[in-house]
Amino acid sequence: MSNNTFTVEVGDQAFTFTITVDDYSSFINKFSEKNKIAPAYNFCMQTVSKDDKPALKELLAHPSVAPQIASALMEQYVPQLNIVVKPVRPSASN
Incomplete structure (x- = not known):
């Protein structure tokens, strides 16, 4: 990931x-189930261009828009990865 x-x-x-x-790290670290x-x-607001800030602020007055x-x-921004989690099978000696 870089500037995009x-x-x-x-x-x-x-x-x-x-x-x-x-910006990405800050957002992920502050985002939670209750917040x-x-x-x-x-x-x-931190990532929008200066020229677009006033119009965006007006649009974000509705709380559902920002998320x-x-x-x-x-x-x-985030690359799409194919992630698979597989259980580890216990060996016969365990």
Whole structure:
């Protein structure tokens, strides 16, 4: 992962976001089962371009918008891996 710039279209508005490893790490570290809205809001506001900030802030007034945008950005930023977890079978000597 490195710096990545994305354009997110919401309705007829387009917003440009640049995400760094530090932005990603901060978002993941603050996100929890009981704390979703504030980390998503902060992530969006910290990564959006300066020119798009006022319009995004207005859009984020509705609490459901920030998690949706953050989720869409994460889908593009995080590489898709094929991860499989398999149980270890005990050997006959155990």
